[in-house]
Amino acid sequence: MPIKKFTQHLNERLQNEEDARACKAIEERACRVVPGNYFLTLISYFFNTLADSIANAKVVIPWIMQTLNAPVFLISFLVPIRESGAMLPQLFIGAYIRQKPIRKWVWVLGALLQALTMGGIALVAYTLEGMVAGYAIIALLLLFSLARGLSSVAAKDVLGKTIPKKRRGKLTGVSSSFAGLVVIVLGAYLLFVGEKPFSPENFAVLLCLAGLCWILAAIFYGNITEYPGETEGGGNAAAIAIKKISLLKTDKMFRLFVISRALFLSSVLSAPFFIILAQEYTNSNTYLLGFFILANGLSALLSAPFWGNFADLSSRKVMIVGAMITSVLGVILFCIDLLAPHWFANIWFMPILYFFLSIGYHGIRVGRKTYVVDMAEGNKRTDYVSVSNTLIGFILLLTGFVGSLNAIMSISSIILTLSIVGFIGVYLTYKLPEVQEEE
Structure with a gap:
């Protein structure tokens, strides 16, 4: 069949010859359909990542709510709801x-x-405005985040069943890179329109495009060949959830991974403060949005393949290097704010720093995802993913108070504090064992 030959050819081009013949940690029958599964997973991940980038809760959704004159206090709930809502129910x-x-x-x-x-x-966005629009978006975003939770747990388990070790990180990296290329086009468009207002109707079209991407992702993912796996441990969700929390006590490696991952939240938490600091020094908000989106897209395009290949060799080292980049960058930014704050007046300066911050964040993200998939198999992998994501969800809710630190310290001081947290995470990650070593 033409499609089968195409997927085989694509798989061989994306992998070197030695890796293409290796099937580590998956069944023999699953090994025989890896080329097709690799292609289908790659395309579905691409559309999923692209949709996430288009409907960005840190940039796009807040702009929509501001355009609709929604209350500011509702806008502040966007990121915590989007992230925590997806993670908190994952034990269940x-x-x-x-x-x-x-x-x-x-x-x-x-x-x-x-x-x-x-x-x-x-x-x-097309029909409502004011407080009614704000509450409607918050309610829909809550449902959206719960749906993300379904996909998050299932994705890592299916990936572990269908794609061999030494190839999972590259798959994630390549799909993110392709999506980053399309996001660059979006950023370039915003630069093109300049200071022209982006109307609610424009945002409605943008979000419909994101929805279409998720539909395409579902179509491709549904065609993956997955063989039946373990069902041991099925039962009352609440009882199982409470029981699985004990993994933090009994599994030392898993406990250390969760602590390190929690500390690495400092990288994503610092990102909005980069944007706030940039807005304090420039009034070119529309151009600034374009530059930041462009920087984010470029960082994914250029760094994701590297992080993916690196993660297949050592996902632990990828987390360390990525966190070092974000943490050192925070120290540099603090020093610049202290010694040469006039640099921030250049509209391109903060997007450049954000570009490198995003590179480090992409490394942490690819590294931790690959690490948790490779550190276990079967239902144990599902337990690791659901327990860690639920706990990170709780922690994310608490981190919503980080912004209140602005009452006692500057934005750059908050970024410096988060960088110190990141350095602690790097130290702990050094103690984690390698999970990509040859068996």
């Missing part, structure tokens, strides 16, 4: 998924629900 979601021998359909359901809720937000 993991218990549900554990009962399913075929788990790709859980991911497909999550993608379709994300598309549906994003279409709802687009409708709100």
Whole structure:
């Protein structure tokens, strides 16, 4: 079949010959369909990442709410709801998924629900305004984040069943790179329109495009060949959830990974403060938005393949290097604010720093995802993902108070504090064992 030959050819081009013949940590029958699964997973991840970038809760959704004159206090809930809502229920979601021998359909359901809720937000942007629009978007974003939770747990388990070790990191990196290329086009468009207002109707079209991307992602993902896996441990979700928390006590490696991951949240938490600091020194908000989106897209395009290949060799070292970049950058920014704050007046300066921050964040993200997939197999992998994501969800809710530090310290001092937290995470990650070593 032409499609089969195409997927085989693509797989061989993306992998070197030695890796193409290796099938570590998956069943023999799954090994035979790796080329097709690799292609389908790559395309679905591309559309999923692209949709996430278009419907960015740190930039795009807040701009929509500001355009609709929604209350500021509602805008402040966007990122915590989007991230925590996806993570907090994952212990219960993991218990549900554990009962399913075929788990790709859980991911497909999550993608379709994300598309549906994003279409709802687009409708709100087109028809409502003020407080009513704000509450409607918050409610839809909560449903959206729960759908993301379904896909998140299922994705890592299906990836571990269908794609061999030494190839999972590259897959994530390549898909992120392709998506970054398209995001660059979006950033360039915003620079082109300059200071022209981006209307609610424009945002509605943008969000509908994101919804279409999730539908396409679901279609490709649904065609993955997945063989039945373990269903051991299925039962009452609440009882299983409480039981699995004990992993933090009994599994030293997992406990250290969760602590390190929590400390690495400092990188994503510092990102909004980069944007706030930039806005304090320039009034070119529309151009600035374009530059930041362009910087984010370029960072994914240029760094994701490198991080993916590196993660297949050592996902632990990828986390360390990525966190070092973000943490050192925070120290540099603090020193510049202290000694040469006039540099921030240049509209291009902060987007350049943000570019390097995003490179480091992409490294941490690819590294931790690859690490948790490779450190276990079967239902244990599902347990690791669901427990760690639920705990990180709780921590994210607490980190919402970081912004209140601005009452007692400057923005650059907050960034410096987060950088110190990142350095602690680097130190702890050095103690983690390698999971990509040859067996």
